[in-house]
Amino acid sequence: MPDLIEKSSTLYTAELGRFAKQLTAPNVGLYNQLRGISVVHGNLQDLSQKVRNFIEDNVDLCQPEKIHVCDGSDTENSHLLKLLQQQGTIVPLPKYENCWLARTNPADTARVESKTFICTDHRADTIPTTKEGVKGTLGNWLSPRDMEAAVKDRFTGCMKGRTMYVIPFSMGPVGSPLSKIGLQVTDSAYVVASMRIMTRMGKPVLDLLLDNRNFVKCLHSVGTPSNGVIQMSHWPCDPERTIILHRPATNDIISYGSGYGGNSLLGKKCFALRIGSTIAQQEGWLAEHMLILGVTNPAGKKRYIAAAFPSACGKTNLAMMTPSLPGYKVECVGDDIAWMRFDNHGQLRAINPENGFFGVAPGTSNSSNPNAMKTIFKDTIFTNVASTSDGGVYWEGLENEIDDSVKITDWLGKPWVKGETKTPAAHPNSRFCTPAVGCPIMDSQWEASEGVPISAILFGGRRPKGVPLVYEAKNWEHGVFIGAAMRSESTAAAEHKGKVIMHDPFAMRPFFGYNFGKYLEHWLSMEDKSSKLPKIFHVNWFRKGNDGKFLWPGFGENSRVLDWILRRIDNEDCAEDTPIGLIPTESALNLANLNEEVDFKELFSLPRDFWMEEVEAIEKYFKEQVGMDLPQTIEEQLKNLKNRVNTL
Ligand code: OXD
Numbered sequence: 001m002p003d004l005i006e007k008s009s010t011l012y013t014a015e016l017g018r019f020a021k022q023l024t025a026p027n028v029g030l031y032n033q034l035r036g037i038s039v040v041h042g043n044l045q046d047l048s049q050k051v052r053n054f055i056e057d058n059v060d061l062c063q064p065e066k067i068h069v070c071d072g073s074d075t076e077n078s079h080l081l082k083l084l085q086q087q088g089t090i091v092p093l094p095k096y097e098n099c100w101l102a103r104t105n106p107a108d109t110a111r112v113e114s115k116t117f118i119c120t121d122h123r124a125d126t127i128p129t130t131k132e133g134v135k136g137t138l139g140n141w142l143s144p145r146d147m148e149a150a151v152k153d154r155f156t157g158c159m160k161g162r163t164m165y166v167i168p169f170s171m172g173p174v175g176s177p178l179s180k181i182g183l184q185v186t187d188s189a190y191v192v193a194s195m196r197i198m199t200r201m202g203k204p205v206l207d208l209l210l211d212n213r214n215f216v217k218c219l220h221s222v223g224t225p226s227n228g229v230i231q232m233s234h235w236p237c238d239p240e241r242t243i244i245l246h247r248p249a250t251n252d253i254i255s256y257g258s259g260y261g262g263n264s265l266l267g268k269k270c271f272a273l274r275i276g277s278t279i280a281q282q283e284g285w286l287a288e289h290m291l292i293l294g295v296t297n298p299a300g301k302k303r304y305i306a307a308a309f310p311s312a313c314g315k316t317n318l319a320m321m322t323p324s325l326p327g328y329k330v331e332c333v334g335d336d337i338a339w340m341r342f343d344n345h346g347q348l349r350a351i352n353p354e355n356g357f358f359g360v361a362p363g364t365s366n367s368s369n370p371n372a373m374k375t376i377f378k379d380t381i382f383t384n385v386a387s388t389s390d391g392g393v394y395w396e397g398l399e400n401e402i403d404d405s406v407k408i409t410d411w412l413g414k415p416w417v418k419g420e421t422k423t424p425a426a427h428p429n430s431r432f433c434t435p436a437v438g439c440p441i442m443d444s445q446w447e448a449s450e451g452v453p454i455s456a457i458l459f460g461g462r463r464p465k466g467v468p469l470v471y472e473a474k475n476w477e478h479g480v481f482i483g484a485a486m487r488s489e490s491t492a493a494a495e496h497k498g499k500v501i502m503h504d505p506f507a508m509r510p511f512f513g514y515n516f517g518k519y520l521e522h523w524l525s526m527e528d529k530s531s532k533l534p535k536i537f538h539v540n541w542f543r544k545g546n547d548g549k550f551l552w553p554g555f556g557e558n559s560r561v562l563d564w565i566l567r568r569i570d571n572e573d574c575a576e577d578t579p580i581g582l583i584p585t586e587s588a589l590n591l592a593n594l595n596e597e598v599d600f601k602e603l604f605s606l607p608r609d610f611w612m613e614e615v616e617a618i619e620k621y622f623k624e625q626v627g628m629d630l631p632q633t634i635e636e637q638l639k640n641l642k643n644r645v646n647t648l
């Protein structure tokens, strides 16, 4: 990179000159702290004062060897990929176009919910007050004093000998009134390359910042263990001291010790959901863990739907669905996060704040998600998947799509034999990080700065028992209650062990930026913003029969459920009221030409015992976890459900 080096040395000299001039200025200290640190890329002088202050503060704290201000260019990206290769962090996958495989330290493979905190003056601002002795599960609170201590302990000098990258990024299309700007400093080039895929990153965002506007401040370091010993030089991390902190009062995100996904790509969960939800509450909109899709029916009428499912429950598959019903078309706006607000006409509009997909690899195949398969073999960084002797990737779900002569190496780098090796080839939370533009069914409006109009909101989860394929909320309040009462089988996206049914309200349990009781009030308050609220539904593709087999084929066949939902949006008379909500009348769900027979009665049965227990579980959860913060309206909804379920 001769031109980069040459340019930067000139910049560095200029920078020294500038700081020399500041010797008599009040912030003389900064001169000493920045002295000797070369700006190897970018020009500090071209940055707004707020941006410079942020960089200077973090240089002061983390003491990196170099500074690199990212411009997001192709040249910069190739340079970083080369560097990552030299460090052994990534290897090329020659079977595909510009694709790479990263293998992490096995101690750093998922989000760490237990080490994720929101810092506010008062605990009650962050989490509902639980009963004595009850461990709260709706987030973790940290006091400002403890946060300060945690940061000082971990970050002081943590970037010694490393480059500090400065990443300017936009969540949402650059310049859209619905978008927000962030600035992340990090000591991981893997994070830079991934943020370039997942956000709009680089020069255009720096240009926006020139007006000295505010931004969400993101500080990230993979960390240096306190004994100074990095276990795996290709993937430095500090799992014992990992901590992910958010301070909504100042829009700060501070993440230490992990290079993995949601822990380190701070635009995603930390900004777009946790800090995003606090900004949304103040500004009167919604930041949600939802996919957004466009669906066109055979008559050519198009509607957009947002859907909240917990992590690793098929959001990407639904967002990119190939409908089995003839004449239907699905187009993708986003697969993980929706920022939604009512416009001046009372229409709810959504943008996808992301620019790529950080999808779970296992289970993705040409039968489950052909559009993802068409997306991910170009410009993609895979993490913790298995590799193949022909320079490609492999994971559970691709058994029928790989030649038997090809040899497989598992995510830990050990030989792996299909049908023989008992451990998984790919880590269950292994991922592809791929640009959205590569997806063949991206919606023409996916970057529209005004967002797309939302006609329905879906909640869902993995419910092996009792919960029907689809039901519709009776009204907005009932819909908010359904979101609050969501439960799902745990998955590998975070550190949970075993397949337990967990409460995961709004699929946001790990992502609330503030007290869940207040979040419910915020959702309820949306009713006053519009006379054309979207309808709310609950879906469950995962119900099993007594034989343990799925009752519904799922994937493209879910278009049959979308078909019913669209007809309900049009107020077609094709629903039957039940104690839990409205379900399709038997003739209303289009089951024509299904490859396998479906037992409609079983799929929609409402076993009394199950629902009595469900109501009890929700009641206990609300009482123990939300307590006094539970809005009266939700309590009433629960009471009403209990009364109705009693009649089953
Ligand atoms: C994700 C998650 O990575 O929800 O999207 O864990």
Ligand code: MN
Pocket (backbone or CB within 6 Å): 289, 310, 311, 312, 336
């Ligand atoms: Mn997610």
